[in-house]
Amino acid sequence: QKEVEQNSGPLSVPEGAIASLNCTYSDRGSQSFFWYRQYSGKSPELIMSIYSNGDKEDGRFTAQLNKASQYVSLLIRDSQPSDSATYLCAVSGAPASKLTFGTGTRLQVTL
Amino acid sequence: ETGVTQSPTHLIKTRGQQVTLRCSSQSGHNTVSWYQQALGQGPQFIFQYYREEENGRGNFPPRFSGLQFPNYSSELNVNALELDDSALYLCASSLTNSGGGAFFGQGTRLTVV
Numbered sequence: 001q002k003e004v005e006q007n008s009g010p011l012s013v014p015e016g017a018i019a020s021l022n023c024t025y026s027d028r029g030s031q032s033f034f035w036y037r038q039y040s041g042k043s044p045e046l047i048m049s050i051y052s053n054g055d056k057e058d059g060r061f062t063a064q065l066n067k068a069s070q071y072v073s074l075l076i077r078d079s080q081p082s083d084s085a086t087y088l089c090a091v092s093g094a095p096a097s098k099l100t101f102g103t104g105t106r107l108q109v110t111l
Numbered sequence: 112e113t114g115v116t117q118s119p120t121h122l123i124k125t126r127g128q129q130v131t132l133r134c135s136s137q138s139g140h141n142t143v144s145w146y147q148q149a150l151g152q153g154p155q156f157i158f159q160y161y162r163e164e165e166n167g168r169g170n171f172p173p174r175f176s177g178l179q180f181p182n183y184s185s186e187l188n189v190n191a192l193e194l195d196d197s198a199l200y201l202c203a204s205s206l207t208n209s210g211g212g213a214f215f216g217q218g219t220r221l222t223v224v
Contacts, residue, residue, distance in 0.1 A: 004153075032212075034212050034213075036215075042217070042218075043199075043201055043215040043216060043217050043218045044154065044201070044215050045215070046212045046213070046214060046215075049212045088153055088154070090153075097159075097167065098144060098156040098159055098167050098169065099144070099146075099154070099156065099203075099213060100156065101146075101153030101154050101155075102153050103151070103152055103153045104153055
């Protein structure tokens with residue numbers, strides 16, 4: 001079983017729609033959860049972090065965490081073509097400790 | 112821009128050679144981690160440095176080694192390069208105990224031929 005699992009996609013959504021990206025993790029000791037966006041040929045960019053159960057909103061992005069279900073999600077509202085990228089879910093056991101990444105979900109926002 | 116800079120951006124080496132990659136961490140960040148990202152995969156943790164000491168290591172052989180300097184910059188050294196070492200090497204800086212996430216440099220694309 002992989003430590004962090006994501007559907008590789010591609011996930012295709014029309015412009016203006018909500019994109020929903022999901023991630024499950026196996027280590028119940030995980031404390032910190034992150035979403036990174038990675039454009040093709042570029043390095044990952046941190047877009048959201050979440051540490052406690054519930055929702056965290058930042059602009060068009062909402063991260064959701066359910067530790068009991070070991071599930072993290074990212075919602076992107078009003079999706080734009082510029083959101084087309086690979087979204088990486090990452091978890092860590094302690095602040096600033098190593099990140100364990102999923103393989104990423106490729107999102108395509110179509111016109 | 113994260114303030115984390117890596118050099119070089121691209122590199123081609125021959126199998127069996129050695130390579131050194133460099134990273135300058137974001138101002139104020141005292142922890143540097145290195146990751147290897149193969150095509151189509153998520154980044155894999157190589158090791159982390161804090162206060163010039165290795166502070167955790169992933170499942171990589173000893174020919175992957177590193178250093179952290181007093182100014183928190185870091186080097187990744189890989190000896191006896193293999194074809195499978197071809198990947199994007201990412202440096203990430205963070206602040207220990209901040210929980211604020213890690214910020215990546217632009218990466219070094221290493222090709223081993």
